[in-house]
Amino acid sequence: MAGIVENYFRPDWRMRAVTCVCGWQGDSRSMVMQLHEEVTDYACPDCENTLLIVSHPDIEQVRRAAADGNAEAQQQLALVEEALAAQRNSTR
Numbered sequence: 001m002a003g004i005v006e007n008y009f010r011p012d013w014r015m016r017a018v019t020c021v022c023g024w025q026g027d028s029r030s031m032v033m034q035l036h037e038e039v040t041d042y043a044c045p046d047c048e049n050t051l052l053i054v055s056h057p058d059i060e061q062v063r064r065a066a067a068d069g070n071a072e073a074q075q076q077l078a079l080v081e082e083a084l085a086a087q088r089n090s091t092r
């Protein structure tokens with residue numbers, strides 16, 4: 001059974017150890033990461049069982065986390081705002 005991470009910016013999910021049905025144990029850093037459009041999956045490196053599903057943050061979550069002082073969110077927000085500004089400039 002895969003755990004679902006609703007809030008990407010809660011820092012503890014990366015380090016949380018998960019035990020797979022096959023007996024493998026570890027955290028997200030040793031799992032196999034697979035990027036999708038809406039989510040990122042983390043699977044067991046031994047049996048490819050999906051262990052974690054992380055919802056990608058939307059812009060509101062990024063803004064809120066950035067306002068709370070989350071460094072990663074602040075970085076992402078800067079990138080997003082840069083992209084939005086570039087978009088505005090090109091349509092002008």
Ligand SMILES: [Zn+2]
Pocket residue numbers: 020021022023024044045046047048049
């Ligand atoms: Zn496994």
